[in-house]
Amino acid sequence: MERMLRICQKLYGDYRWGRYDVMRAPRSFPFGGMENPRLTFATPTILAGDRSLTALVAHELAHSWSGNLVTNATWNDFWLNEGFTVYFENRICEAVYGEDYAHAAAAWPWDLKGVIDKLEAKGHHADTHLRLHLEGRDPR
Numbered sequence: 001m002e003r004m005l006r007i008c009q010k011l012y013g014d015y016r017w018g019r020y021d022v023m024r025a026p027r028s029f030p031f032g033g034m035e036n037p038r039l040t041f042a043t044p045t046i047l048a049g050d051r052s053l054t055a056l057v058a059h060e061l062a063h064s065w066s067g068n069l070v071t072n073a074t075w076n077d078f079w080l081n082e083g084f085t086v087y088f089e090n091r092i093c094e095a096v097y098g099e100d101y102a103h104a105a106a107a108w109p110w111d112l113k114g115v116i117d118k119l120e121a122k123g124h125h126a127d128t129h130l131r132l133h134l135e136g137r138d139p140r
């Protein structure tokens with residue numbers, strides 16, 4: 001994490017939150033990670049024993065810039081928050097693990113059409129667009 005933090009600061013400027021920690025969340029934690037200024041909550045499954053899942057830390061650390069310093073004006077544009085963060089995550093991992101890792105991560109066989117088809121089948125048409133339409137929706 002120290003190396004990632006140094007890389008982040010080299011790429012994007014000073015870390016403005018003082019201290020950065022990762023807390024292992026309980027098994028019931030429903031997400032991979034959740035960024036907060038100074039502290040990330042992480043799923044216990046991140047502890048694979050071989051450091052193979054550290055991209056999650058890179059992602060949550062990246063939110064210290066994109067998301068926590070600069071963010072979308074409305075939740076309808078949430079994709080800006082995650083889009084810049086995924087880009088930053090990939091730049092961090094490229095610097096830590098090398099260009100081959102970055103190319104492999106970019107080539108991950110996302111089945112975006114499959115995800116969209118599943119959302120459509122469940123009637124979640126509004127969630128198949130970059131710009132969300134959250135007015136009147138319960139965030140739960």
Ligand SMILES: [Zn+2]
Nearest residue numbers: 059063082085
């Ligand atoms: Zn994120």
